[in-house]
Amino acid sequence: MTDIAIVGMAQTPYRRRRDDANFAELIYGVTCEALDDAGLEIGDIDNFITVSNDFWDGRTISSMAVQDACGSSFDGGRNVSTVEGDGTFGLLYGMMRILSGAYQTTLVVVHCKGSEGNMRLITNGMFDYIYTRPLGIEATGAAALQARRYMDKYKLTEEDFAHVSIKNRGNALRNPNAQLAETLSLDQVMASKPIASPLKLHDISPISDGAAAVVLAHRNVANKLGRKPVWVKGIAHCSEAHFLGDRDLAEAPALRDAAFRAYQMAGIEDPFAEIDLVELYDAYSYMEPLWFEELGFCPKGKGAELIRLGATAFDGPLPVNPSGGVLSAHAVLVAGLARVIEASLQIRGEAGERQVEGPVELALAHGINGPCGQSHCVVILGE
Amino acid sequence: MAQRVGIIGFGQTYHRSHRDDVNGVELINEAVRAALEDAGLTIDDIDAVVIGNMDHFEAVNYVDTWSVDGSGAWMKPLIKLTTGGTTGSTLGIAGYHHAASGLFDVVLVIGWEKNSESDTTGAIITCSDPIFDRFSFSGALPGLAVEASAYIKRYGIKEEDAARVAVRDRAHGANNPYAQLQTPVTIEEVMQSPMLSWPIKLLDICPRSDGAAAVIFAGERKARQLCSQPAWVHYTAVRHSHTYFGDVDYTRLHTLEAAVQELYHHMGIKEPLKELDVVELYQPYSFAGLKWIEAMGLCKPGESPRLIWDGVTDMGGELPFNPSGGVICTNCIGATGLLRIGEAALQVMDRAIGRQVPDVNLALATGFGGAYWSDLMLLGKKPW
Numbered sequence: 086m087t088d089i090a091i092v093g094m095a096q097t098p099y100r101r102r103r104d105d106a107n108f109a110e111l112i113y114g115v116t117c118e119a120l121d122d123a124g125l126e127i128g129d130i131d132n133f134i135t136v137s138n139d140f141w142d143g144r145t146i147s148s149m150a151v152q153d154a155c156g157s158s159f160d161g162g163r164n165v166s167t168v169e170g171d172g173t174f175g176l177l178y179g180m181m182r183i184l185s186g187a188y189q190t191t192l193v194v195v196h197c198k199g200s201e202g203n204m205r206l207i208t209n210g211m212f213d214y215i216y217t218r219p220l221g222i223e224a225t226g227a228a229a230l231q232a233r234r235y236m237d238k239y240k241l242t243e244e245d246f247a248h249v250s251i252k253n254r255g256n257a258l259r260n261p262n263a264q265l266a267e268t269l270s271l272d273q274v275m276a277s278k279p280i281a282s283p284l285k286l287h288d289i290s291p292i293s294d295g296a297a298a299v300v301l302a303h304r305n306v307a308n309k310l311g312r313k314p315v316w317v318k319g320i321a322h323c324s325e326a327h328f329l330g331d332r333d334l335a336e337a338p339a340l341r342d343a344a345f346r347a348y349q350m351a352g353i354e355d356p357f358a359e360i361d362l363v364e365l366y367d368a369y370s371y372m373e374p375l376w377f378e379e380l381g382f383c384p385k386g387k388g389a390e391l392i393r394l395g396a397t398a399f400d401g402p403l404p405v406n407p408s409g410g411v412l413s414a415h416a417v418l419v420a421g422l423a424r425v426i427e428a429s430l431q432i433r434g435e436a437g438e439r440q441v442e443g444p445v446e447l448a449l450a451h452g453i454n455g456p457c458g459q460s461h462c463v464v465i466l467g468e
Numbered sequence: 469m470a471q472r473v474g475i476i477g478f479g480q481t482y483h484r485s486h487r488d489d490v491n492g493v494e495l496i497n498e499a500v501r502a503a504l505e506d507a508g509l510t511i512d513d514i515d516a517v518v519i520g521n522m523d524h525f526e527a528v529n530y531v532d533t534w535s536v537d538g539s540g541a542w543m544k545p546l547i548k549l550t551t552g553g554t555t556g557s558t559l560g561i562a563g564y565h566h567a568a569s570g571l572f573d574v575v576l577v578i579g580w581e582k583n584s585e586s587d588t589t590g591a592i593i594t595c596s597d598p599i600f601d602r603f604s605f606s607g608a609l610p611g612l613a614v615e616a617s618a619y620i621k622r623y624g625i626k627e628e629d630a631a632r633v634a635v636r637d638r639a640h641g642a643n644n645p646y647a648q649l650q651t652p653v654t655i656e657e658v659m660q661s662p663m664l665s666w667p668i669k670l671l672d673i674c675p676r677s678d679g680a681a682a683v684i685f686a687g688e689r690k691a692r693q694l695c696s697q698p699a700w701v702h703y704t705a706v707r708h709s710h711t712y713f714g715d716v717d718y719t720r721l722h723t724l725e726a727a728v729q730e731l732y733h734h735m736g737i738k739e740p741l742k743e744l745d746v747v748e749l750y751q752p753y754s755f756a757g758l759k760w761i762e763a764m765g766l767c768k769p770g771e772s773p774r775l776i777w778d779g780v781t782d783m784g785g786e787l788p789f790n791p792s793g794g795v796i797c798t799n800c801i802g803a804t805g806l807l808r809i810g811e812a813a814l815q816v817m818d819r820a821i822g823r824q825v826p827d828v829n830l831a832l833a834t835g836f837g838g839a840y841w842s843d844l845m846l847l848g849k850k851p852w
Binding site for chain 2: 109139140143144145146148149150151152153154157158161162164165166167168169170174177178180181182184185186187207208210211212214321322323325326328339342343454455456459
């Protein structure tokens with residue numbers, strides 16, 4: 086349990102190409118909406134966190150592009166910092182700056198326009214330039230290795246993963262912000278274009294443009310606002326080894342560790358029984374069961390079976406990615422904060438058509454950094 | 469629960485223009501090992517790691533996850549921050565908040581850059597807005613030259629005044645075995661060095677360096693337990709304001725003015741020249757050593773040359789600046805701001821061998837970067 090609440094939030098719709106808006110325009114939009122949502126004005130914010138990535142933006146000091154737009158220059162300038170990584174890490178650092186006693190409120194903004202970059206070159210750039218980058222390996226190629234190892238170790242099939250895409254793209258039909266919303270059949274997924282075996286087109290998240298913003302507040306402020314605060318009850322992050330050959334890709338010990346510490350902070354003993362809803366980082370279909378298992382919701386190798394049985398369906402006992410998840414919209418960096426926002430909307434009961442049945446008292450959101458989920462951040466949100 | 473925070477260890481590499489003997493991960497590791505040794509810790513004692521650089525210099529994306537073998541962040545909480553020139557100070561401030569938040573007790577903060585592997589100007593150019601700014605403010609030099617010209621015109625400053633600042637820092641750098649440039653220079657040598665962008669000459673400006681810095685922050689209980697004299701963090705202030713270089717008022721450094729006013733107000737500092745004991749200023753070129761000390765309120769606008777010529781900011785002066793030799797002697801960009809914090813910490817801890825200022829109670833470290841942004845961290849001998 087922490088003293089920090091999410092009191093305002095906003096996200097853009099995610100689309101393949103937003104050529105009507107540059108980085109600053111995307112950020113200005115979500116900044117205004119998140120402040121409105123919180124019932125605050127820019128002058129009420131004393132701390133800013135921007136999240137961006139120089140490679141995706143094709144700009145060095147990529148945060149510079151959005152300083153004016155997020156309001157950090159307001160009134161002669163405010164205290165601001167920039168995280169380069171998933172939006173959940175930006176949320177975490179924003180929280181730290183309030184918990185340290187330095188600030189009362191924090192605006193976290195994140196943007197990415199995948200349309201302006203070359204995903205393969207940009208993600209090839211995260212591999213070591215001597216040993217692995219010359220192989221041409223990039224995010225999807227690496228993910229294929231992980232999917233294959235996971236299948237091999239736990240006797241899973243491509244069909245197991247296809248059910249994730251079917252579920253999440255179907256859930257996206259209720260989410261107006263989603264980029265890919267469709268009713269898929271098993272045959273359609275299985276017959277979709279092979280990209281990097283065993284991954285096919287429908288196993289892979291799209292390239293998206295989008296932005297998101299969250300307003301955090303200390304308990305002292307949060308309780309005075311009109312809106313129902315969504316409390317950050319637990320949060321933790323962890324990284325494992327870099328070289329894929331140093332890892333067993335069918336395991337995610339860093340996620341296990343982050344989840345353990347986040348649960349401890351939130352006082353959670355039985356995650357499956359206590360958590361009502363999960364939004365996790367399913368950049369590829371196989372990631373959902375893999376992360377789900379490492380989050381301690383079921384034994385290793387059993388995640389796919391639970392998905393097939395409908396346990397994580399929109400109307401199942403533990404809905405996973407009712408928003409459609411990352412498989413339906415993947416603005417890199419933004420996607421983790423979007424998970425936090427989606428989980429928070431569910432807790433508020435304001436998720437519209439995608440609101441799940443029954444009260445959502447406790448929800449989990451998750452973000453990743455690096456190849457094959459090398460680094461994870463787990464966020465527990467609650468009433 | 470919020471807690472007070474002290475710096476308990478600092479390590480740096482031997483900074484050079486080309487460190488051909490190490491790759492980036494090894495360079496990082498050199499600083500990390502030095503910091504752990506300085507603090508008498510092992511990597512197992514570290515609860516969280518913060519790292520940063522400027523991506524486009526080495527062309528490595530997700531440097532945090534790439535460098536785990538060198539940083540020691542395997543199976544540890546790890547985060548990356550980057551804000552251009554201010555990266556190092558941003559990192560130090562993040563280390564402070566990590567520990568101050570109460571979420572972590574012992575935090576390892578790493579800043580690094582291997583500029584020899586980069587086209588520094590080629591990479592910096594892309595920070596400017598591609599439509600409005602990039603054709604004019606391309607790279608670090610043009611903006612600084614505009615700032616220096618405007619300052620000269622307004623206050624009748626002489627180029628020799630700035631040269632005196634470079635002479636000071638190069639003299640100080642000769643005391644620092646880690647500095648890239650350790651040879652003193654004369655006013656004449658600065659004045660006769662090649663003109664780069666008027667009025668900035670080669671010896672007025674920082675070099676490009678390969679190097680890394682690592683600073684260990686600890687919460688109060690751990691800091692007292694692990695270190696006989698921590699450098700306590702008193703306050704941090706940050707102003708990252710503008711997006712466009714064209715919006716910057718080049719006659720003043722508003723971000724530094726606003727940040728120091730916040731810090732002085734909060735700390736009750738009324739006469740900074742008297743109350744501060746040493747400053748590690750992120751001073752990328754000599755003219756900043758004039759104009760920016762006015763922004764810090766050490767004297768009235770246009771009066772800084774008198775302080776500089778009188779030796780007020782020299783070693784042995786009333787308020788020594790950059791005992792390490794500063795940025796003019798070493799500039800491994802992502803590490804530069806963190807070096808300021810580490811060197812300021814050494815002064816407070818009385819461990820700045822060969823470059824120690826006597827009786828340091830309060831030390832100020834600054835950061836500069838982006839579109840004329842400023843960061844500050846004030847360190848003190850006693851917890852505040």
